[in-house]
Amino acid sequence: MGSKGFLGCLLFVIVLSFLICSTQGYKFYVGGKDGWVVSPSENYNHWAERNRFQVNDTLFFKYKKGSDSVLLVPREDYDSCNTKNPIQSLTEGDSIFTFDRSGPFFFISGNADNCNKGQKLIVVVMAVRRKPQELPPFPSPSSVVPATTPVSPPPSPVPKTNPPLESPTSSEAPADLDAPVPVPSEQKSGSLGLVRSTWLVLGSSIWLSIVMGSL
Template identity: 55%
Template sequence: MADLQRSFIIYFVLFSSFACTLQALQFVVGGRDGWVLNPFENYNHWAQRMRFQVNDTLLFKYQRGSESVLVVDKDDYEKCNTGNPILKLQDGNSIITFDRSGLFFFISGSKSNCANGQKLIIAVLAVRNNRSLSPLPPRPIAPPPETESPAASTTSPSSPPAEAHTPTSSGDGPSAVPGSPHPAVIDYVAPSVPHRSFATAASVSSVVLVSMISLGCISIIF
């Protein structure tokens, strides 16, 4: 039984170490160019495209004996001060492990190379949290506010203006129909009726007059 427990503990430790190794990433500084004076891409531009987190590692590849890597603070980074490094790497195949979050500053061991741009700033984020990758649960859709009944009450008073058409039958003149884009057109055919009646009366009187004259002429003849 004790052997089984020891085997389980060993298996658990190995599995945990393997899982941590899978989470950590290694970045090769400068890619195929390595740690040189004039890389294909500026080192800080390259770093801005990457995402570094705690436990990730940097791999510096350079020619041993003619180049080196210095880990410095911000002030020495800006001044290219090679005389007071936090850490000096010169084996030609150097690996740096990020053991904390924050900024890391690297410069060339050659002051002139550093002054010409062989320097690097890395911003390291906190440990990855796998739970942050899962999408948030969708919010329940709230029912829309009950505003339909007030809207109906506001639109219902629009029907009474239709009663305003009744005063127009008195013949006082044209009036605009409420709610219509243009005023209503009133037909003025009705006032022409008296003219037709007047013409009819005049024609009747003329006929009577002609008849009387005709009768008078006939009486004179006879």
């Protein structure tokens, strides 16, 4: 039980230390063991490129008070080593600077000659990672309005057609095949006139022959 309690306390201390360090930021020693000097063993900007800086991190400039200083300046003054209008001036020796925002920071020596010899530094602080914004709640199925779809017209009714009349089969033919076929009226009148004309000619011939014989 004693060893478990000790391990639990040790873990709590480690986690607490990590939280405190993450809140306060990390402390970077500019120039390492050389400090803030004119000719460091490693170029200051090369050193800065090897590190990752975040908000709340601090820079520690090691130098003797009265012999040098650190100036925070705009980019134009950094390029020209102008020491007359600094944004912030650190002159107390072994100065500490804390990053309060992301973006680039430009530092030069308070001595313009030292700045022209390369005693200056550019640090780019990484942007703060923001938590993803909460997404709006997914709408419930009842609140979702279904998309309207075009209603197709009902199919037109198919017209009904009567089945074709079937020709009568041999079984449906009339039973009385020997019955005389009726003759049309025109054919009857024509035949009757022909008979009458024939009898009239014969009668006239007989009458004419009788008259000639009596003479």
